[in-house]
Amino acid sequence: MNDGSPRLLGVPRLPGPPQRPLTDPARADARRLIARYPDARSALLPLLYLVQSEHGFVSREGIREIAGMLDLTSAEVAAVATFYTMYKREPMGRWLVSVCTQPPCALRGANRIRDAIRNECGIDDGETTEDGMVSIEEVECLCICDGAPVVAINYENYEKLTPESAVEMIRGLRAGEAPPKPARGEVPQPNDAAHRELAGLNQKDRQGAAP
Amino acid sequence: MTAEMKVLTARFDTDGADRYEGSVASGGYASWKKALGMNPADIVETIKTSGLRGRGGAGFPTGMKWGFVNREDTPTYLVCNADEGEPGTFKDRELMERDPHSVIEGMAIAAYAIGCREMYIYMRGEFGYAARQMERAAAEAYDNGALGRDVFGSGFNLDMIVHRGAGAYICGEETALLESLEGRRGQPRLRPPFPAQKGLYQRPTVVNNVETLACVPHIIQRGSDWFRGIGTEKAPGTKMFSVSGDVERPGNYEVPFGTSARVLIEELAGGVSGGKTLKAFTPGGASSTPIFGPDKLDVAMDWESVQAAGSLLGTGAIMVWADDACILRSMLRFTHFYAHESCGKCTPCREGTYWLEQMFSRLESGRGRDEDLAVMMDVQANIAGRTFCALGDFATAPVISSIKLFEAEAREHITKKGCPFER
Numbered sequence: 001m002n003d004g005s006p007r008l009l010g011v012p013r014l015p016g017p018p019q020r021p022l023t024d025p026a027r028a029d030a031r032r033l034i035a036r037y038p039d040a041r042s043a044l045l046p047l048l049y050l051v052q053s054e055h056g057f058v059s060r061e062g063i064r065e066i067a068g069m070l071d072l073t074s075a076e077v078a079a080v081a082t083f084y085t086m087y088k089r090e091p092m093g094r095w096l097v098s099v100c101t102q103p104p105c106a107l108r109g110a111n112r113i114r115d116a117i118r119n120e121c122g123i124d125d126g127e128t129t130e131d132g133m134v135s136i137e138e139v140e141c142l143c144i145c146d147g148a149p150v151v152a153i154n155y156e157n158y159e160k161l162t163p164e165s166a167v168e169m170i171r172g173l174r175a176g177e178a179p180p181k182p183a184r185g186e187v188p189q190p191n192d193a194a195h196r197e198l199a200g201l202n203q204k205d206r207q208g209a210a211p
Numbered sequence: 212m213t214a215e216m217k218v219l220t221a222r223f224d225t226d227g228a229d230r231y232e233g234s235v236a237s238g239g240y241a242s243w244k245k246a247l248g249m250n251p252a253d254i255v256e257t258i259k260t261s262g263l264r265g266r267g268g269a270g271f272p273t274g275m276k277w278g279f280v281n282r283e284d285t286p287t288y289l290v291c292n293a294d295e296g297e298p299g300t301f302k303d304r305e306l307m308e309r310d311p312h313s314v315i316e317g318m319a320i321a322a323y324a325i326g327c328r329e330m331y332i333y334m335r336g337e338f339g340y341a342a343r344q345m346e347r348a349a350a351e352a353y354d355n356g357a358l359g360r361d362v363f364g365s366g367f368n369l370d371m372i373v374h375r376g377a378g379a380y381i382c383g384e385e386t387a388l389l390e391s392l393e394g395r396r397g398q399p400r401l402r403p404p405f406p407a408q409k410g411l412y413q414r415p416t417v418v419n420n421v422e423t424l425a426c427v428p429h430i431i432q433r434g435s436d437w438f439r440g441i442g443t444e445k446a447p448g449t450k451m452f453s454v455s456g457d458v459e460r461p462g463n464y465e466v467p468f469g470t471s472a473r474v475l476i477e478e479l480a481g482g483v484s485g486g487k488t489l490k491a492f493t494p495g496g497a498s499s500t501p502i503f504g505p506d507k508l509d510v511a512m513d514w515e516s517v518q519a520a521g522s523l524l525g526t527g528a529i530m531v532w533a534d535d536a537c538i539l540r541s542m543l544r545f546t547h548f549y550a551h552e553s554c555g556k557c558t559p560c561r562e563g564t565y566w567l568e569q570m571f572s573r574l575e576s577g578r579g580r581d582e583d584l585a586v587m588m589d590v591q592a593n594i595a596g597r598t599f600c601a602l603g604d605f606a607t608a609p610v611i612s613s614i615k616l617f618e619a620e621a622r623e624h625i626t627k628k629g630c631p632f633e634r
Contacts, residue, residue, distance in 0.1 A: 036372060038286075038329070039412055044394030045377050070394075083396040083554075085378030086336045098337075102298045102497075102548065103541040104455035104530055107634070140380065140548050141298040142337055145455035145530075146462045155339030184308065185340035197343070198336065198375055204350040206329075206370040207359035 016090055019059040026054050029201055030069055036206065040070050044080055046199045048087050053195030056091040085139075086198075093128040093135040094190050095173045098152040101138050104145035109162070113149055114138055116163035120170050133174045144184075153179050155198075156188035214474045216441065218449045219425050220465045222310045229344060231351035234312035240357055242428035246320045247365040249431075251282060254324040258427065261435035262447040266302075267292055267383070267420030268498070268525050270446075270514045273427075279407035280415045282326030288416040289322040290392065291332040291424055293341070294376050294383040297496035298548060299528035302451035302463050303421035307334075307341040310425070311348035315371065317424030319358065320431060322369055325417055329370045333388050336377045346373050380552035384600050385418040387554065398554045399600040422451060442468030446513035450527050454480040457487065457533040469516070473508040475529055487533035491616070495525025497545045498601075500608035501616060502538075537632035538617045539624060542609035543571035549606035560603035563594040567610060574621065577629030584614050584621055 022030070029050055033043040044066065051062030058081045060074075067074045081087045099114045117136055121129050128135040144150050147159025151166055158169065159182070173179060181187050188194065196202070217223075227233030234240065246254055259274030280287055291314065295303040307314055314332070322330045334342040349371045352358040360368050374392060376382050382391045386400035389411050410416020426448055430438045439447045446468035452475050455461045459481030466475065472492065476482065483489050491502045494510070494517045501522055503510070510520045517524040532538060550564035570587050573579050591607035598604070613621055623631050 039393065041394035042374075042392060045375065045391065048377070049375070080394065080396055083379065084336075084376070087377055101544065103532075103544055104299050104461070106541070106544060107456045107532065107536060139337075140551065141296065141300075143295050143297075143301040143304050143335070145299055145301050145453065145528075148455060148461065152337065152339075155337050157340075186343070188339070194339070197339075200346075200373065200375065202343075203346045203373055204353055206372065207353055 016057050016059055019055045019061045021061060022051070022054055022065050026050060029196075029199070030066075032205070033199060033201070034069065036200070041072070044070060044072075044077065045084070048077075048081055049195045049199035050201070052087065052092075053192045053199065056191060057088045090126075091128070091132075092191055094133050095135070095153050095179070095188070096155075096191065097134055097136045097170065097173075098139040098142070098155075099136070100140070100142045100148075100150050100152075102141040104141070105149040108148045110149040112163045113151065113161055113166045116167050117151075117170055120167045129174065131174060133176075134170060147183070154188035154191060154194040156182050156185045158182050159184070214466050214470055214478060215464060216449050216467055217465055218429055218441075219306065219310075219313070219422065219451060220463065222313070223305075229309055229311055229348070231312065231348070231355050234310070238432075239312045240316055242432040243316045243319050243357060244363055246323055246431050247363060247367060251324045251326065254320065254431065257435050258324070258430060261430045261438040262445070263423065263426055263430060263438065264446065264514070265420055266422035266426075266450065266526070268297070268495070270524065273419060273423055276407065276417055276419070277321065277325055279405070280325045280417055282324075284415055285326060286329065286414055287325050287327045288411040288414055289318060289325060289327040289330040290388065290411060290416060290418045291318050291330070291421060292383065292385060292388060292418050293332050293334045293338070293345075293421050294388060295335055295338070295421070296380040296383055297498060297526045297528055298545065299453060299455050299493060299496050299530040300526040301453045301455075302527070304338055304341050305463050306421055306425055306451070307338070308344050311344045312352070313425045313428060314345070314421055315348055315352050315358070317427040318371070319362075319369060320427050321417065321419060321424055323367060325415070327417075328368055329372070331372050331374055331392060331411070333382070333392055334373060334375045336375045342373060342375055349373060379554070380548075381554045381600070381602060384602070387600070388418060389416065396554070398556045401599070443511070443513050443515075445515050450512070452512065452527045452529055454529045454531065456492075456531040457484045457536060458482065458531050459484055466512075468513040469511040471509050471511055472503070472529060475512065476508065476531060480531075483531060483533050485533070487535060490532045490534040490536060491538060492532065493525075493528060493530045494522050496528035496530075497548065498605035498608065499523040499525030499528075501612045504616060535632065536634055537575075537630055538620055539571070539575050539613050540630065540632070540634075542613040543568070543575050545609040546571050546606070549602065549609075553602060553606070557598040557603060559594045559597045560606060563590050563603070564606050566590055567606070571609075574624050575630055577624065577627070579625040581625060583625070584618070588614055
């Protein structure tokens with residue numbers, strides 16, 4: 001995909017539309033994350049989440065900003081971003097729906113749930129509905145096998161689903177309703193807030209005890 | 212009388228035990244206070260004599276791991292490995308969700324024992340609620356003087372950082388975890404040097420699993436003799452076994468080491484679903500295979516006994532298949548998992564898992580050829596022992612399980628040109 005921006009040597013070309021630079025509050029958040037660690041580079045994974053909360057995916061602009069903050073090259077940042085499953089290279093929907101199909105879930109009907117969700121949304125794995133509400137993905141074991149079959153929405157788990165109950169939930173999300181409260185855990189937050197939390201921004205900062 | 216013995220899971224059924232007050236009301240942080248009055252070397256000695264071994268899969272003696280660290284060589288680091296991802300395992304997640312303070316307490320005691328002033332917990336990224344619980348618990352611990360400056364008036368300072376991974380199973384391997392925590396791709400490091408000498412930021416580091424650290428407060432409080440009195444001689448203490456798949460009551464069951472798989476599956480988990488017959492089970496997750504058939508139900512669940520029976524205890528994840536389930540289909544899914552999670556560093560693992568998945572897929576869809584099974588055995592033999600970390604070795608297990616243990620079933624897929632099972 002060519003978005004018209006100039007091609008620079010050493011700058012990875014990632015898909016996804018061009019994005020505005022990070023906002024000043026987001027940059028302040030970034031500085032707070034960097035200050036948390038003895039070595040600035042440890043903030044790289046949190047900073048990639050911060051970019052996702054701002055842009056909805058790991059944008060090229062975000063990669064360049066992080067590289068500047070950590071004194072790395074864009075290639076070094078992109079190499080890390082592309083290693084991890086939770087960093088997305090296309091804009092995500094408001095709700096990321098993750099279906100586990102590992103044996104403990106598959107033995108209890110997970111594949112039928114996956115197919116029902118795909119049919120309902122009319123999209124394939126890794127894609128987003130046209131209304132921008134729902135992205136779907138098939139994932140590895142979410143480690144909540146006592147609740148199998150499990151579907152996660154923005155990393156909150158819904159247990160013991162059927163194809164019908166899963167589709168009902170998807171319809172609600174696409175109609176703009178808030179997700180229901182899961183049996184364990186809490187009501188998931190929309191994508192931007194969920195990724196702020198993943199960045200560790202809701203965490204109480206260290207108390208200055210360490211030297 | 213039930214076979215269960217609730218030590219780590221004792222607070223699970225108490226309302227509010229996940230909050231600071233609730234934890235303290237049921238004995239939480241008493242052990243941390245006691246430890247602060249002890250000599251760090253004595254704490255390491257207590258853990259050594261208790262025989263505590265790592266619950267993350269390898270079963271390495273915890274006290275010995277701590278003992279390798281020179282606590283004068285500061286800074287030292289304690290990292291709690293909360294990157295639970297082994298298929299079928301859900302013990303650490305439940306521990307952190309229901310009793311996060313016991314994990315912090317265990318981490319704090321371990322940190323104090325190795326002279327660490329700044330400890331980390333590396334959380335699996337997908338663990339939304341568990342990570343939130345750990346962050347809340349850490350904030351409460353700071354507010355109540357259990358963390359931060361001058362902990363409980365002892366003069367000891369301790370910080371805690373909750374750090375999330377981003378979806379990579381390999382980061383459960385301790386050196387890959389450290390790479391990831393340093394902001395790099397999660398690829399394992401060459402050993403030696405071991406983390407105890409050069410770990411996080413090239414400093415002496417201990418990496419321990421969540422369940423392992425949760426045992427520590429109990430040992431400090433009740434003594435190593437008490438701990439040694441539970442379980443077997445070489446595997447003291449209790450273990451949370453995660454039972455899942457085709458059973459009536461999937462769940463975590465805490466029992467003394469050495470309890471049989473039969474007790475866990477038939478008694479605690481209510482037996483195979485719908486009164487069906489058991490076909491197979493894993494003694495400890497996808498990576499602990501080869502899986503076991505019904506003839507292994509009476510194997511005692513501890514490292515030595517499971518190994519003697521031909522497999523590995525791993526994380527203690529017991530996945531159960533009823534007789535009407537296709538083993539090949541599950542092994543194809545496991546192989547897809549290893550292909551997806553291979554970090555790509557070593558060629559045999561990166562390429563081998565990819566080809567194994569293709570061949571499994573062909574078999575399951577009825578396009579398999581007679582010679583395929585031999586080719587698959589050859590491919591797996593060229594992965595095993597030829598990779599940097601154990602992921603490559605684990606990736607061979609689905610092949611061995613389906614071809615050695617269930618060869619007739621695998622051949623049936625070829626002769627019938629399709630999967631003979633409904634599910």
